[in-house]
Amino acid sequence: MKSYRLTAFEKPLELSNGAAPSPQGREVLLKVLGAGICHSDIHIWEGGYDIGHGKRYSLEGKGGVPLPLTLGHETAGIAIHAGPNADDVALGQSYLAYPWIGCGQCAICAAGDEHLCGKPRALGIYRDGGFADHVLVPDSKYLLPLGGLDPITTAPYACSGLTAFSALKKAGDVIHSQPIVVIGAGGLGLMSIGLLKALGGVGTVVVDIDPKKREAALAAGAKAVIDGTAADAASQISGAAGTRPRFVVDFVGNEQSTALAFNAVAKGGKIVIVGLFGGAAPWSLPMIPLKAVTIQGSYVGNLAELCELVDLVRTKHVPPIPITRASLDQAGDMLDALRQGKVVGRVVLTP
Numbered sequence: 001m002k003s004y005r006l007t008a009f010e011k012p013l014e015l016s017n018g019a020a021p022s023p024q025g026r027e028v029l030l031k032v033l034g035a036g037i038c039h040s041d042i043h044i045w046e047g048g049y050d051i052g053h054g055k056r057y058s059l060e061g062k063g064g065v066p067l068p069l070t071l072g073h074e075t076a077g078i079a080i081h082a083g084p085n086a087d088d089v090a091l092g093q094s095y096l097a098y099p100w101i102g103c104g105q106c107a108i109c110a111a112g113d114e115h116l117c118g119k120p121r122a123l124g125i126y127r128d129g130g131f132a133d134h135v136l137v138p139d140s141k142y143l144l145p146l147g148g149l150d151p152i153t154t155a156p157y158a159c160s161g162l163t164a165f166s167a168l169k170k171a172g173d174v175i176h177s178q179p180i181v182v183i184g185a186g187g188l189g190l191m192s193i194g195l196l197k198a199l200g201g202v203g204t205v206v207v208d209i210d211p212k213k214r215e216a217a218l219a220a221g222a223k224a225v226i227d228g229t230a231a232d233a234a235s236q237i238s239g240a241a242g243t244r245p246r247f248v249v250d251f252v253g254n255e256q257s258t259a260l261a262f263n264a265v266a267k268g269g270k271i272v273i274v275g276l277f278g279g280a281a282p283w284s285l286p287m288i289p290l291k292a293v294t295i296q297g298s299y300v301g302n303l304a305e306l307c308e309l310v311d312l313v314r315t316k317h318v319p320p321i322p323i324t325r326a327s328l329d330q331a332g333d334m335l336d337a338l339r340q341g342k343v344v345g346r347v348v349l350t351p
């Protein structure tokens with residue numbers, strides 16, 4: 001088994017060769033067909049987040065990310081071996097792996113929200129993931145049959161697609177009556193344009209500071225695009241949406257983007273923050289009650305949402321976001337390219 005592993009934070013990924021694990025119990029071994037590289041892989045590589053006020057949230061040490069670790073939480077592959085109790089998996093079939101696995105014991109996991117479990121076992125973060133030619137999935141219940149979907153374009157739905165989908169679902173019925181605003185036209189922002197359409201939304205106004213990404217958003221079907229650095233960006237948003245937006249989703253999550261979201265959103269509206277770029281909250285506290293605004297966080301999504309999403313992709317033919325295919329050996333270079341903002345859409349490693 002070949003994998004690219006993080007052995008020390010901020011150091012190049014290291015190639016490892018060894019025997020593939022042999023599945024026990026309900027475990028399943030997948031031969032990897034596609035493994036997406038996600039922006040959060042950069043945070044893991046860096047070993048932490050900028051949380052503002054000059055502070056940093058570290059992923060090192062107890063309760064953090066265990067090293068060495070094979071990154072990769074957007075993985076699709078063929079089931080090739082299964083433990084004796086994984087009787088609901090069909091060997092030779094292709095699956096998407098739900099990566100946001102919890103302890104499976106607590107009340108949060110029992111309620112179906114394993115992604116919010118306090119003792120996470122997520123693939124590619126707390127246990128080995130998909131930057132490899134094989135990945136061990138701890139239980140067959142985390143495998144979603146691809147049923148004819150392309151494993152390369154479907155792999156990113158496990159994180160970026162699910163994250164966009166779960167964030168959009170937090171808008172409720174607003175999507176049917178007015179355009180929503182998406183800040184950030186990276187992988188998630190681009191994906192949310194097609195997802196919103198599949199959900200019956202009336203349209204997306206997309207904000208990005210990079211003209212190339214705004215172009216990509218228009219190509220993906222955005223109703224309008226706006227330069228986030230413009231002094232009048234908030235009023236341009238209202239102009240493009242025809243009204244002050246009641247729902248703004250921020251896929252960037254820095255001080256500038258959340259400040260713009262706050263200035264643009266209508267009274268009584270909602271801002272959902274997804275991006276983990278970093279920084280501190282820039283809002284005036286009295287304006288939160290005065291605008292009666294809801295500020296909500298959204299972190300990936302649960303297994304039921306991923307099932308719903310994969311069904312939606314299959315039945316509504318959601319267009320895939322632009323994908324750059326790369327060989328497994330390019331894992332480190334591609335991670336660097338993403339870190340330098342040189343990637344439009346998504347890179348998927350194909351062993």
Ligand SMILES: [Zn+2]
Pocket residue numbers: 038039040041073159160
């Ligand atoms: Zn991710």
Ligand SMILES: [Zn+2]
Pocket residue numbers: 102103104105106107108109114117118119
């Ligand atoms: Zn749990």
